Amino acid sequence: MDSQIKSNNRNVIFLVIVAALGYFVDIYDLVLFSVVRLKSFSDIGVSPEHMRTDGEYVINMQMFGLLLGGLLWGIIGDKFGRIKVLFGSILMYSLANIANGFATDVHTYAIIRFVAGIGLAGELGAGITLVTETMDKEKRGYGTMVVAGIGLLGAAAAATIGKHFTWQTSYFVGGGMGLLLLLLRVGTFESGMFKHAEQSTNVSKGNFFMLFSDRKRFFKYLACICLGLPLWFIVGILVTQSPEIGKALGAKEVLNAGTGIMYTYFGIAIGDVVCGFLAQILRSRKKTVLIFQSLSVIAVIFYLTSHNLTESSFILICLVMGFAVGYWATFVTIAAEQFGTNIRSTVTTTAPNFVRGALIPITLIFEFFVHQYSIVTAGFIVMGIVTIIAMISVVSLKESFNKDLNYLEE
Numbered sequence: 001m002d003s004q005i006k007s008n009n010r011n012v013i014f015l016v017i018v019a020a021l022g023y024f025v026d027i028y029d030l031v032l033f034s035v036v037r038l039k040s041f042s043d044i045g046v047s048p049e050h051m052r053t054d055g056e057y058v059i060n061m062q063m064f065g066l067l068l069g070g071l072l073w074g075i076i077g078d079k080f081g082r083i084k085v086l087f088g089s090i091l092m093y094s095l096a097n098i099a100n101g102f103a104t105d106v107h108t109y110a111i112i113r114f115v116a117g118i119g120l121a122g123e124l125g126a127g128i129t130l131v132t133e134t135m136d137k138e139k140r141g142y143g144t145m146v147v148a149g150i151g152l153l154g155a156a157a158a159a160t161i162g163k164h165f166t167w168q169t170s171y172f173v174g175g176g177m178g179l180l181l182l183l184l185r186v187g188t189f190e191s192g193m194f195k196h197a198e199q200s201t202n203v204s205k206g207n208f209f210m211l212f213s214d215r216k217r218f219f220k221y222l223a224c225i226c227l228g229l230p231l232w233f234i235v236g237i238l239v240t241q242s243p244e245i246g247k248a249l250g251a252k253e254v255l256n257a258g259t260g261i262m263y264t265y266f267g268i269a270i271g272d273v274v275c276g277f278l279a280q281i282l283r284s285r286k287k288t289v290l291i292f293q294s295l296s297v298i299a300v301i302f303y304l305t306s307h308n309l310t311e312s313s314f315i316l317i318c319l320v321m322g323f324a325v326g327y328w329a330t331f332v333t334i335a336a337e338q339f340g341t342n343i344r345s346t347v348t349t350t351a352p353n354f355v356r357g358a359l360i361p362i363t364l365i366f367e368f369f370v371h372q373y374s375i376v377t378a379g380f381i382v383m384g385i386v387t388i389i390a391m392i393s394v395v396s397l398k399e400s401f402n403k404d405l406n407y408l409e410e
Contacts, residue, residue, distance in 0.1 A: 012134055016143045018188055019127035021181055022090060023151025026123035028158045029097055029174045031265070033058060033113060035162035035258060036170050043167065044104055054106050061110040063357060065117020070353030071208060073122030077129060077345030078206030085126035085345070086185055093119030094178025101168035101175075124151070124332060125349025132336045133193040133344070137402050141285070141333060145276025148329030152272060155265035159258065193341045193406050203408050205342045208350075210409060217339075217409070221347060223393035224335040227289065228355035229362070229386040230296050231268075231325040236359040237366055238300065238379055239264050239318060248375050251309040263315050264322035271326015285334050285401050289327050289394050293387060296324035300383045304376050328352075337400035340409035362386065 096116035103109040131143040239260040246255035279288040335351040369378035
């Protein structure tokens with residue numbers, strides 16, 4: 001009996017490590033374009049005046065792929081199993097990244113990033129779903145914490161490799177890591193909860209429209225998406241547009257957005273670990289997320305009132321802001337714990353990708369306030385809006401810590 005328990009524990013640990021390494025490669029590939037954009041565009045002949053607009057075109061194609069892929073892989077995960085998503089998604093984005101190293105024009109580049117985006121969309125949701133369904137309900141928070149904590153370091157790896165190697169090599173490294181991990185995943189096993197749900201022939205599985213057919217279920221799903229909004233506003237706008245914000249604040253030097261993103265992800269990785277531990281100590285994911293959302297408001301206020309910024313102080317602020325929004329793993333875990341096994345993968349895979357996609361309307365709102373007031377004032381206003389929405393969303397959800405997940409949505 002003891003040997004069987006030890007064997008099961010080893011299997012679960014192996015599953016968590018494989019899911020964490022998968023998310024590491026996923027994040028590496030997700031941010032790599034932002035890191036190598038200028039070098040790669042220069043090499044394929046994009047003129048300086050088209051760098052920004054062509055960059056927006058390529059990143060929007062990748063984002064569209066993420067939105068489509070989130071839906072696709074989520075449904076596949078609920079209909080055919082979480083393991084199939086882990087294999088299919090990583091194979092797709094690994095091959096796409098290798099192909100990216102051979103791109104010679106912007107349109108080819110964009111199409112490949114679209115395909116890569118579809119593949120990248122499945123990794124986190126399938127991994128978190130599998131971990132939450134496999135681990136003991138008292139300890140699953142630790143598992144998702146490890147997945148996100150290790151995974152988010154992929155952004156640092158992308159920044160480091162992109163800086164010291166050619167852009168082609170950077171893409172080849174991402175593809176190569178994915179294919180190596182694919183071999184490691186041969187030893188993974190399917191969730192017992194999914195196997196149990198698979199035997200229920202009278203229940204709809206992977207039906208995305210179930211989320212809209214019931215008013216209560218729809219608002220719960222919407223709340224799961226909205227509680228992640230502050231994170232992507234900070235990363236996608238406040239850090240990405242740091243050169244412009246720094247100029248408005250009278251920074252002593254031009255702030256480097258790439259450096260800012262790297263250190264923000266460092267902060268997020270640390271925050272994810274601390275957030276996971278705190279949730280276990282407080283035995284509440286809701287209270288923990290509310291604490292971190294409050295910290296993120298304080299961090300942003302400090303950032304937007306910091307005049308005469310230097311590079312070192314900017315890096316410190318990015319670390320702090322990243323830490324404050326380091327509840328990404330807890331956010332995805334909450335989403336996984338709110339719904340039954342037959343649509344859990346659909347929710348867990350679509351929710352983080354819809355949060356990423358929400359950056360598009362948030363950017364439009366931000367630009368509206370920039371034209372009305374200033375870039376700094378716009379930052380304050382939009383941070384206030386997304387934080388209020390996120391906090392209301394958290395409060396509206398039921399506490400899911402220690403919740404039994406072995407049930408189906410009717």
